[in-house]
Amino acid sequence: MIEVRDLVYEYPTTRALKGVSLRVGPQTITALVGPNGAGKTTLLRCLAALEPPYSGSVTIDGLDTREAPRAIHARLGYLPDFYGLYDSLSVRRALTYTARSRGIAPALAAAVVEKAAGRVALLDRLESKAGELSRGLRQRLAIAQAIVHEPRVLLLDEPAAGLDPQARRDLSVLLLALKDAGMTLVVSSHILAELEDYCSEMIIIEDGLIVGGKAVKVRDVERPRYMLEIAAARSDLREFLSGRAGVDVIEADEYHALFTHTKNAAARAKLIRNLVSAGFEVSSFGESTKALEDAYFKQVGQAQ
């Protein structure tokens, strides 16, 4: 869906991207992570065909950003890190304007506005002025504007910045729903914890370069990663787990094992029963919530 080859981008006095290559598959949520100033926003703006590459190429849905920027604009939604809203317009009018300016026919505009507002739970605020909304609601409106035309690709730059925990949770649910609806999402952030809930791939960028040079598989929503800890050492821990149906061991030693397994609660309960029956002294069993962070530091460490 997205392919970047040897992308170089320069500001007048500095080279922000120094030969970035990456590929993002369709219907995925990819985390674009890296420290402040790494080039995340520049990369997203290049993906959005808002900035032309100095050299290299960016292809979205088979279209080159240099050759067909307008066709790409029509295919994507983009939420910048610092976005603005038309404060004097009502939510309905703001969404209607965005829908119409995104090529939605007048006869269909009202329906798509209601659908977008429903997706971000703003149906009860349609007549409120954008300037009167709280920060979380403004964020929802901004996302609704980015998705009102059902883009194939959605680029979000720090979408959860400044949101409270409930709003972040709502955002996670929304992004997963958009992915399930067929969209390909790239989400930039320098806060790893907020990406953990919804991202399935990770791209690490540092100082204008992709660290490690490839996307890292972070999380499968249907098959989360679990961490098992046992109180007494057992050298056959990996072997035992590998023999169980539906278990894929990522790494294991005599005390710990990290593996993926179906999210089904009954299947998990059966696995724990099997472990205990086989004499393993299970002291801890839970979903690993630091997969992204682990992968990030592992990649960064390898690069350094």
Place this chain on the structure above:
Amino acid sequence: MNPEFQRNLWLELAPRRMVVMAVVLALVFFAAALMEGTTDGPSETARWLYYVIVVIWGTRNAALSVVGEIRERTWDGQRLSSLDAGTMTWGKLFGSTIYTWFGGAICLAVILADLLGNRGPLVALIELVYFVGIGVIAQAASLLASLVAAGRRQTQTQFVVFLYQATGIAAAVAVYLIWGIADPAGSILAHKAPVDFIIWWGRAFDARGFLLLSLAIFTGWTLIACYRQMRLELKMRNGPLVWLVFLVFIGLYMAGFDGWLSNNPTFAHLGTAAHRLLLSGTTFGALAYTMVFLEKKDRVRYRWLAGAFSKLRLGSVLGGLQGWMMSYFAALIAGLVLLVWLGQVSPGPDQAVLGATMGFLTRDMAIFVLANAMARRGNGDFAAVAILLALYALLPAILGGMKFDAGLVLFSARASDPVWLSPLVAWTEALLAVGVTATKLALPEDRTAAVRT
């Protein structure tokens, strides 16, 4: 309806605002009617109010139509919209100013009612075209200035917005003063008797018709410029053809006023053809200076252009040329043709001065690019202007004070002894400036290496 225009209607034409505008204007005209005799009466008051509302207020709204979006961080969203450049341009130009046009329309109704009663329908029609034209060209010039600045990613302070507005007001003042030459209704400030004919390309044209047609054409060119600048903002490419057509047009248009030079003792001996070439070349040169000041001097773009040129990708090179470059080349070509022509009618000093002028033009273009390449923050255009002021005014004044007139050839195109000294000095400075600029534009080796790793 155009969504951008629709959005502006929502924001600008609230019923309460329309009522306020109509009531305030009605009261002003009523007061003017009561005081007629001591004041100019409703018609003259309406003229002044039209200029205030449509030109002064309208230019501010037009300038803010893009700057406001950048300030409010909604511009990226608009750039990603599906609206084409033409739709976006007219949606912004006439949408953001619709409230001022509402007020302007009320003023125009008063003006036209007076003209129809006292001067007849023809004069009323001419005045209608004039007033609409001056409003559109002023607002379009203001929008154009803000779009050019948006392309340069300049900071958008209140002062800068005022500069965009001032550009539109300056365009309106120019139209107003030129219209005063032949104003059939009597210009407010004009004290000269109106002229009936304008001599252009040796033929006499009705002054009012000629000026109205010129106003319409230049308004059209301003709108085309807005459209093309909007295309760039929407990441579309502009080919060189339209700018080249404009150069041909403006060259021919200005060359037609050769009568200005035929009575001037400095130029009279050169002949009509030389006068026309001189007017065209000077216009191209003035455009080159204007555009090099306005356009973004992007090192990355110039590196890319140099790369395309070295690979002989001429299509890419032509597509990547900026307005100042094409104007500069046009000035150079006009200068070279004139140089050859002068060889037949006035060889020697005139040729040397022209050759030196072309050298200094080249040097000055390089100074603008160099000053921007060296600027760490902001743009180097004001530094370039300061350098040129020093070169053309300050240093010559110091040399003049020291009675060292021979040294003036270093700073301006002038007759010298020997004759070839002046062009030699100018072109030496030009080549030096171009060489330093090219070196400065090249990417430092350490950063190039980073790409290869």
